[in-house]
Amino acid sequence: MKINRFADVARNTIDQWIYFLKLEKIKDDFTARGLKEAKEELDIMKLSDQERREYEDYLENLHYQASMYESSYRVGEMKGEKKGRDEEKRELARKSLKEGLSVEVAAKITGLPMEEIATLKD
Numbered sequence: 001m002k003i004n005r006f007a008d009v010a011r012n013t014i015d016q017w018i019y020f021l022k023l024e025k026i027k028d029d030f031t032a033r034g035l036k037e038a039k040e041e042l043d044i045m046k047l048s049d050q051e052r053r054e055y056e057d058y059l060e061n062l063h064y065q066a067s068m069y070e071s072s073y074r075v076g077e078m079k080g081e082k083k084g085r086d087e088e089k090r091e092l093a094r095k096s097l098k099e100g101l102s103v104e105v106a107a108k109i110t111g112l113p114m115e116e117i118a119t120l121k122d
Helices: 013-023 035-045 049-098 103-110 114-121
Strands: none
Touching (some): 013 035, 049 103, 049 114
């Protein structure tokens, strides 16, 4: 296919790709699949070495920030779950004590330390 003979008129999606490859431009009404992504890649490839390194550093920083956010969210979520489970254990210990079970038995049932259960008795 001889791109230089292309008349710069895009009548279909193949013409849109040829137009892009020849002129490195995309008109607003182009609809060829993958064309906009290809332009973004080409724009990155056209950057100078220094600009490309800065862009890659910027992307790496964005990935790092997203990772930190995700990690902190999960840690907070896990802490919240643990607090909820601990509170459920304390409530079970309170009910066990109220039913007349000993501190030792309540500790075995809940897995909480006897000292903590003893404070719940009051």
